[in-house]
Amino acid sequence: MPDQHVYLSPSWRDAALKRLQAELTPEKMNHVTTSMSNIYKNCPDGVEHFLFIECKEGKVTRVETGTGEPPQAVFRIIGDYETFSRISRAELGAQKALMTGKLKLKGNLAKALKLAAVSDRLNKVLAQIPTQY
Amino acid sequence: MPGISDPKDKYYIDNPGRVKAIQAGMHKRGIDVYLGSRIRTMSFVMDTFCPWRSYIIIPPEGQPTFFTFVVDALRVGDETWLDGDHVRAYGPMGGMDQVSAITDFIKDELGIKKGRIGYEDGISTYTAEGNLSHWEYTHFKDALPGFEWVNAHDIIDALSLIKDKGTIERFRTASLIVDEGHKAARAALENGGYRGMTETVIAGIAALAMRKAGSVSEWNFAGLNEISSGYRTGLGACTPPTTKEIKAGDPLMLDFHAMFKLALGDHAHNYLIGPATKRQRWHADNFVAIIQTVIDHYRAGTTPGTLAAIMMDFAESRGCGDFIQPACEHGIGLFGDEWRIGAIVNPDLPYWTDQDHVYQENEMVVCAMQYAAPEENIGFRYENDIVIIKDGCEVLSKYPLAIEEIS
Numbered sequence: 001m002p003d004q005h006v007y008l009s010p011s012w013r014d015a016a017l018k019r020l021q022a023e024l025t026p027e028k029m030n031h032v033t034t035s036m037s038n039i040y041k042n043c044p045d046g047v048e049h050f051l052f053i054e055c056k057e058g059k060v061t062r063v064e065t066g067t068g069e070p071p072q073a074v075f076r077i078i079g080d081y082e083t084f085s086r087i088s089r090a091e092l093g094a095q096k097a098l099m100t101g102k103l104k105l106k107g108n109l110a111k112a113l114k115l116a117a118v119s120d121r122l123n124k125v126l127a128q129i130p131t132q133y
Numbered sequence: 134m135p136g137i138s139d140p141k142d143k144y145y146i147d148n149p150g151r152v153k154a155i156q157a158g159m160h161k162r163g164i165d166v167y168l169g170s171r172i173r174t175m176s177f178v179m180d181t182f183c184p185w186r187s188y189i190i191i192p193p194e195g196q197p198t199f200f201t202f203v204v205d206a207l208r209v210g211d212e213t214w215l216d217g218d219h220v221r222a223y224g225p226m227g228g229m230d231q232v233s234a235i236t237d238f239i240k241d242e243l244g245i246k247k248g249r250i251g252y253e254d255g256i257s258t259y260t261a262e263g264n265l266s267h268w269e270y271t272h273f274k275d276a277l278p279g280f281e282w283v284n285a286h287d288i289i290d291a292l293s294l295i296k297d298k299g300t301i302e303r304f305r306t307a308s309l310i311v312d313e314g315h316k317a318a319r320a321a322l323e324n325g326g327y328r329g330m331t332e333t334v335i336a337g338i339a340a341l342a343m344r345k346a347g348s349v350s351e352w353n354f355a356g357l358n359e360i361s362s363g364y365r366t367g368l369g370a371c372t373p374p375t376t377k378e379i380k381a382g383d384p385l386m387l388d389f390h391a392m393f394k395l396a397l398g399d400h401a402h403n404y405l406i407g408p409a410t411k412r413q414r415w416h417a418d419n420f421v422a423i424i425q426t427v428i429d430h431y432r433a434g435t436t437p438g439t440l441a442a443i444m445m446d447f448a449e450s451r452g453c454g455d456f457i458q459p460a461c462e463h464g465i466g467l468f469g470d471e472w473r474i475g476a477i478v479n480p481d482l483p484y485w486t487d488q489d490h491v492y493q494e495n496e497m498v499v500c501a502m503q504y505a506a507p508e509e510n511i512g513f514r515y516e517n518d519i520v521i522i523k524d525g526c527e528v529l530s531k532y533p534l535a536i537e538e539i540s
Contacts, residue, residue, distance in 0.1 A: 078228065097227075104228030106237055108221050110206035 004132040007085060008040070008049050008065045015129050017063040023125050026058025029118055033057055034111075036077060036119075037070035043081040051084075053122065060122075075107035075115075085133045087123060094123055136180050136214050137299075137394075144306075144394055146299040148180050148214045151292065155191055158288035165248030166239055167191035167285065168273070171263035172469025174253065174286075175199070176395050177293050181212040182349070182468060186263075188235055192243050200235055231269070236276035247279030253286040256484045259472045261354055290476035293466050295495045300396065300467065301520055304497060307398030308518050308529035310346040310391040314358070315402050315532045317342030318387055322379070323539050327406055332360035332374035339389045348391035348398070352468060359388040359401075359514075366403075367512035370458070370503045381406055381540070384413065384511045395467040399499050400530035401516040407540030413511060417536035419453040420504045420513045424534060427461050428500060431492070431519060431526035437462060437474055438488030444502070456512075458503040460486075465499045465518060474498060496521045500528075 005012035033056050040049040050070035054062035064071060083102045086092040095116065097103040105112060137145050155178070159167055168190060169175070175183035178197060185202035192198075196219045201209055203224035210220040223234045239245050252273075254264050264286075265273070274282060296304070318339045321330070336358040340351050351357035356373025363383040365372055372386065379385060388401035403420070405413055426447045430440055440461050448457040464474045464486070475490035500519050505512035513536065518529040 098229075099225055101227035103226075104233070105226055106228055106241070108218065109203055109224055109226070109229045109234065110210065110220060110222040111217070113203065113222070 004130045007088070007131050007133045008051060010065070012129060012131060013063050013065045016126055017060065019125050019129060020053075020060040020063065020122065024058075024060060024121060028121055029055055029058035029060070031058035032115060032118055034075070034115060035062075035071075035073040036075040037073040038084060039070060039076060039078040040081045040084055041079065049081070075105060075112055077103050077105055079103035088127055088129075088131065089133070090124075090127045094119060136212055138214065142299075143302045144299050146180055146297060148178070149196075151178060152191065152197055154292050155288055156194060158292065159191065159193060159251060159285070162251070162283065162285060162288065163249055164251040164283060164285055164288075165193060166243065166245050167251040167288070168235070168265070169253055169289065170265050170269070171253050171286065171289075172261055173293065173466060174263075174289050174469075176467035176469050177289055179209070179213045179215065180395065180467075181209055182392075182395065183209060186231075188231065190235065190238060190243070192245070198238060198242075200231070200238075203229075232272045232276050236273060239277065248281070249283050250277065250280045251283050251285030251288065253289075254284045255286060255478070257472050259354075261469065262472070263469065287476055287478065293470060294476050295493060296466070296497050296520070297495075301495065301497070303394045303396030304398070304465075304518050304520070305529055306347070307391050307393035307396040308400065309398075309531065310343050310348045310393055311389050311398035311400045312530055312532045313346040314339035314343040314389040314391065315387065315400065315530075318389070319404075319539070322385075322404070322406075325540070327379045327385075327539075329378060331376045331378050332362055332365075333376055335379075335387065336360050336374040339387065343389065343391040343398075346391075347393055350392040351390045352392040352397055353388075353390040353399070358390060359386075361386045361512070361514075362406075364507070364510035366514075367505045367507035367510055369505060369512075370501070370514060379406060382408060382410075384417075384513065386512070386514050388514055388516060392468060397465060397468060397471065397518070398530070399465070399516045399518055400532060401501075401514040402532055403513040403515075403536045405536060405538045407538045409538045412509065414538075416453070416456070416504065416506060416509070416511055417513065419448070419451050419456070420502075420515070421534060421536055422451065423448055423453075423457060423504070424500075424502060424515045427502065428519070428526060428528060431500070431521060433492050433494045433496075433521055433523050435492055436489050437486050441488070453504075456504050456506045458505065461500060461502050462486075462498040463501050465497050471499075492521045494521060494523055500526075 035054040038051040052064040187201040203222035206222035360374035361372035391398035474486040479487040
């Protein structure tokens with residue numbers, strides 16, 4: 001499939017930012033200002049990767065991917081590459097992954113819960129990116 | 134409902150000042166971080182009702198951070214003086230279970246990787262004390278390998294012993310609210326109103342009156358409002374109300390509890406449902422006289438042991454020494470602090486009231502006495518919040534001391 005992006009690659013990152021900005025209005029994002037870093041363990045290439053997303057007043061302002069230490073974020077979510085990719089393929093819900101310990105959250109849970117629906121919306125957009133895992 | 138932040142408010146408590154005092158105590162003991170788990174610690178530091186299992190992490194300086202079960206975190210955040218970043222939740226999620234959330238916070242956010250950690254351990258008759266469980270202790274310890282664990286509850290116990298102005302005002306109001314419960318109960322019982330009425334119904338009538346007057350909880354875990362009638366009055370000092378109907382000729386004990394801004398109103402009052410026998414009247418007069426004697430002897434400088442001896446000697450002089458229980462008080466503080474007197478752990482009898490504890494001005498206790506003659510199907514209970522003052526005590530429930538006969 002010609003338009004597929006390699007998961008977490010620069011082209012996938014650019015596609016993610018473009019789609020998130022196009023599909024998630026500040027209203028849909030509840031005008032939140034927050035950020036999160038997903039830390040991918042046990043990646044196929046043997047290196048730890050990250051996905052960083054930042055929102056300012058409901059607008060997705062930054063999407064970054066890479067290896068090594070991610071940018072400082074309000075929340076960190078840590079899990080296996082396989083778990084994150086299953087979430088991105090909509091095979092596993094993010095809430096279930098958290099509730100079963102497959103993902104680990106770091107940050108203020110009371111604040112994170114307020115963002116549960118926003119996070120779901122975000123994941124649904126990311127799931128639409130044609131991706132090669 | 135947000136807490137009180139105006140120092141001019143008569144119920145104001147200097148919560149940041151309390152934290153600084155705890156931190157000074159930690160510094161003195163070489164403690165780098167304090168992990169509190171008892172309800173009394175939450176009440177004392179958070180100044181809000183924290184009923185779910187909670188933990189408070191107190192760093193060497195700056196604001197503490199509170200963790201509670203996720204269902205209650207927002208409500209606590211709304212009511213406490215701490216800002217939202219310092220009110221956290223734990224819950225059934227990876228990284229957010231109690232041990233992970235708290236130990237990650239200590240290591241990653243506070244940046245404390247090793248040192249001495251103060252925690253709360255001990256034993257109590259009070260079920261809800263909240264000491265760290267064995268499971269919690271071992272798992273926290275495993276997750277914080279570089280730490281020396283120091284049982285340090287005495288820091289907070291010592292600081293909470295002498296009540297500040299705002300706390301005493303809250304207790305005054307809580308006690309006056311309890312009096313409203315007693316007025317409503319009496320009104321419901323008199324002129325034959327008691328007929329067909331159960332202990333549980335009286336408990337509810339009092340609860341409604343106290344709620345109308347501003348109470349937020351009948352806080353007592355031993356049955357909320359405790360009631361006993363007839364033979365049950367002789368059974369001791371724990372009588373959750375039952376569906377037993379009150380009958381003519383019964384003694385009746387009403388022990389009501391109200392909570393106002395975490396202060397615990399507690400007053401037990403007794404009646405004889407007429408017609409009373411001479412023997413019942415004799416028991417009742419004995420008990421009232423004993424209460425008055427004990428109250429007359431409270432003052433700064435005296436001790437629980439001295440008061441108990443005065444009480445027993447007086448009871449003996451009236452020929453009723455066999456009926457009075459040999460203690461006349463229990464400790465009291467903000468919600469969760471309802472057990473021993475004083476702050477020192479007496480090595481001879483750990484975690485029981487030190488009979489040689491010397492009362493100081495502005496300490497508070499619940500003056501609590503139990504008179505029981507189970508063979509005669511009669512007993513009485515007295516409880517009342519009191520503030521120790523230089524030459525006496527201030528009795529906070531103003532409901533008149535008496536055991537009236539009502540019919």
